[in-house]
Amino acid sequence: xxxxxxxxxxxxxxxxxxxxxxxxxxxxxxxxxxxxxxxxxxxxxxxxxxxxxxxxxxx
Numbered sequence: 761x762x763x764x765x766x767x768x769x770x771x772x773x774x775x776x777x778x779x780x781x782x783x784x785x786x787x788x789x790x791x792x793x794x795x796x797x798x799x800x801x802x803x804x805x806x807x808x809x810x811x812x813x814x815x816x817x818x819x
Contacts, residue, residue, distance in 0.1 A: 769793040 774795060778788035781801040789796050 767793040769795045 769790070772790060772793040772795065774790040774797075775792050776788040776797070776799075777791050778799050779786045784801055785798045786801055787796055788799050
């Protein structure tokens with residue numbers, strides 16, 4: 761994976777590459793700085809839910 765060693769993880773605007781779902785969490789690694797982070801493989805609200813407020817999408 762190409763990571764830019766000139767980018768400081770503390771001021772990086774990360775571009776996350778997240779591994780395929782395998783359980784409740786997946787590990788992501790920033791393409792720019794190499795930082796890693798865990799991501800949950802679910803959300804409390806789905807954008808396909810009838811409860812979702814679509815009016816806020818343009819904001």
